[in-house]
Amino acid sequence: MNEDDYADPLDDAPLATDDSGMPRELPPFGAERTAAHCEMLANRLRKNLRHVRKWAKRAQVTCYRVYDRDIPEVPLSVDWYDGRVCVAARLRPEERYAPDFEAWSEALRLTVAQTLEVAPSQVYARQRERQRGAAQYAPQAREAQRFEVVEGGRRLWVNLSDYLDTGLFLDHRPLRARVATEARGRRVLNLFCYTGAFTVHAVGGGATHTTSVDLSATYLQWARENLTLNGMGGPTHRLVREDVMRWLDDPAVLRERFDLVVADPPTFSNSKRMTDVFDVQRDHEALLWRLARVVPPGGVVYFSTNARRFRPGGPLAVSAPATHWTVTEISDATIPEDFRDRKIHRAWRLERRPGPSTPLG
Ligand SMILES: C[S@@+](CC[C@H](N)C(=O)[O-])C[C@H]1O[C@@H](n2cnc3c(N)ncnc32)[C@H](O)[C@@H]1O
Numbered sequence: 001m002n003e004d005d006y007a008d009p010l011d012d013a014p015l016a017t018d019d020s021g022m023p024r025e026l027p028p029f030g031a032e033r034t035a036a037h038c039e040m041l042a043n044r045l046r047k048n049l050r051h052v053r054k055w056a057k058r059a060q061v062t063c064y065r066v067y068d069r070d071i072p073e074v075p076l077s078v079d080w081y082d083g084r085v086c087v088a089a090r091l092r093p094e095e096r097y098a099p100d101f102e103a104w105s106e107a108l109r110l111t112v113a114q115t116l117e118v119a120p121s122q123v124y125a126r127q128r129e130r131q132r133g134a135a136q137y138a139p140q141a142r143e144a145q146r147f148e149v150v151e152g153g154r155r156l157w158v159n160l161s162d163y164l165d166t167g168l169f170l171d172h173r174p175l176r177a178r179v180a181t182e183a184r185g186r187r188v189l190n191l192f193c194y195t196g197a198f199t200v201h202a203v204g205g206g207a208t209h210t211t212s213v214d215l216s217a218t219y220l221q222w223a224r225e226n227l228t229l230n231g232m233g234g235p236t237h238r239l240v241r242e243d244v245m246r247w248l249d250d251p252a253v254l255r256e257r258f259d260l261v262v263a264d265p266p267t268f269s270n271s272k273r274m275t276d277v278f279d280v281q282r283d284h285e286a287l288l289w290r291l292a293r294v295v296p297p298g299g300v301v302y303f304s305t306n307a308r309r310f311r312p313g314g315p316l317a318v319s320a321p322a323t324h325w326t327v328t329e330i331s332d333a334t335i336p337e338d339f340r341d342r343k344i345h346r347a348w349r350l351e352r353r354p355g356p357s358t359p360l361g
Contacts, residue, residue, distance in 0.1 A: 029104040037104070038111040041067070041074045045115045052338055063149040063158070065170055066116070068340040077341075078112055079170060082149045086160050087112055088126040124160040148229065152177055154200050155229045157222065167195045167222060171344045172264065175302060175334045180205035182260060182300070189213075189258035189294075191244045191287075192265045196223025202260070203232045211258070213240045213247055215271050243274045245283065248290040259299045261291055267307040280307050285314030288350065292324040292357040301325075304334070304347040316348055324357060325350040 029037075048066050056064050067078035069090060079086040087109055095101065105125060113120040146159040151173060158167040176198055179188070183205035190199045193212035196219075202210055214220050220239045227233045240247060244265070247253055265287070270277045284303070291301055303316070312318070315325045327350050334347040 028098055028100040030100070034100070034104050034107050037074050038107050040071050041076070041108060042111050042115045044070050044074075045078065045112065049116070055337070060153045061151050061173065063151060063168065063170060064173075065336075065338040068338070070340060074108065076108060076112075078116075079166075080116065081158055081160060081166065082147070083118060083122065084147070084160055085112055085116060085118060085123045086126050086166060087123060126160075151197075152180060152201065152204075154204050156197055156200065156226050157195070157229065168197055169194075171306075171336060171339055172197070172304070172334070173336050175262075175304065175347060176201040178334070179260065179262060179302065183207040186259040187211075187257065189261040191261065191263045193223055193239075193262075194219050196220075196226045196239075198262045198264075199223060199237070200226050200230055200232065202262075203227065203237060204230065207260070209236045209238075211238045211240060211256075213242055213244055215241065215243055215269070215273055217241055243271075243278075245278065245287065245290065246275070248287075248294070254293055256294055257296050257299075258294055259296065261295060261299070261301040262304075263287060263291065263301060264304040267305070280305050281310060281313075284312075284316070288315055288325070289357070292352065295352040297352050297354040299352045301350040301352075302330075302347060303350060304345050306345045308343060310346060312346075312348075315350065322353065324353060324355070326353060327351075 045067055048070070052064055052066055056062065062082035064080055065077060066080050067076060069075045069077060075090045077088050077090070079088075089105055089108075091101075098104070109123050109125055110120055113123045116123075145161050146157050146167075148155050149158050149168065150156075151168070156168055160166055179198055180201040183202040184207070186202075186207050187209040188199070188202040188207040188211070190196065190202065190210065190212040193199060193214045194216075196212050199210050199212045212220070212223055214223070220241055223239055224233070227237060242250075244263075265278060265280050265284070268277065268279050284305070288301070288303065295301060312329075314320065315323065315327050316329075320327070327348055329346065330349050331346045332342075335342055335344060
């Protein structure tokens with residue numbers, strides 16, 4: 001997966017530099033400001049927890065966001081994964097060069113541990129860069145780092161230390177729940193399936209067949225293990241290692257039909273196994289056109305993207321003439337209540353109209 005997936009726009013904001021081209025040093029956060037930030041964070045966390053914990057128990061969810069940059073001066077997201085915690089800071093590039101940046105973020109990390117009543121070793125600071133030490137772990141050691149969480153009664157493996165992402169994108173919880181409720185008796189296709197969380201929910205919801213496609217052998221193995229963890233699997237639940245665009249052009253695939261499709265592609269990806277890069281902005285129209293060939297009338301595609309600057313084109317454009325699909329944007333309904341960032345993703349429901357697929361649809 002490309003490292004820019006899910007990147008925050010601030011990550012590629014230009015770095016402020018001084019006359020010599022060096023990153024401009026910011027004034028230190030300072031002990032007093034740091035202490036004030038810690039106190040504000042602790043108070044807000046306590047307030048949020050009271051609400052979110054009650055909700056999570058009812059919803060049978062053990063992983064959720066407990067703080068989402070609620071206070072502008074403390075631009076963190078804090079995700080609770082059943083007793084362990086993932087903290088990510090959203091800072092301007094130059095802020096990471098403030099002389100006491102490390103001290104500031106460590107103080108906040110300890111505040112999170114104390115307030116959530118977990119050992120500091122259980123609070124993982126997420127970095128965009130792969131952690132050097134951790135990246136060298138053998139697969140066996142990685143297995144030791146993984147643990148289970150529960151979402152909507154389904155069990156899923158996550159790993160907070162060894163990969164760029166945890167194995168479960170929390171912002172798609174409502175869409176996974178929706179897929180579960182609509183999957184009964186359906187042939188479900190999960191494109192860019194990652195660790196197969198949508199597939200687990202589809203099978204749990206009664207899908208008769210599932211096909212999960214991803215380029216990464218590591219993530220497909222993870223998806224297989226997620227299915228196994230729920231007592232799911234077997235020949236009716238296929239895992240396919242292929243480039244999605246190429247796979248959708250396979251003549252054998254063109255003879256298949258899928259009633260319910262999830263297509264949640266990365267913003268951009270690049271791999272030796274692909275003949276071309278995938279760029280969601282450039283390629284979403286071609287992807288949806290390919291899907292029109294394998295989705296029967298009445299079939300549904302959920303298309304989603306985390307690309308913040310995404311401009312909906314083709315059938316997703318507001319003024320698009322209706323051809324293959326009846327389209328509704330459903331982003332408001334698919335962003336979970338524990339996320340304050342209402343732009344974390346956008347999602348659309350496309351229902352296949354009767355009629356053959358024609359280019360430009
Ligand atoms: C953004 S994640 C998908 C998240 C997933 N839908 C979920 O909600 O759990 C991107 C995934 O797409 C896969 N991927 C990227 N480019 C691909 C391609 N061209 N064909 C198939 N899989 C691809 C990556 O390996 C990664 O697992």
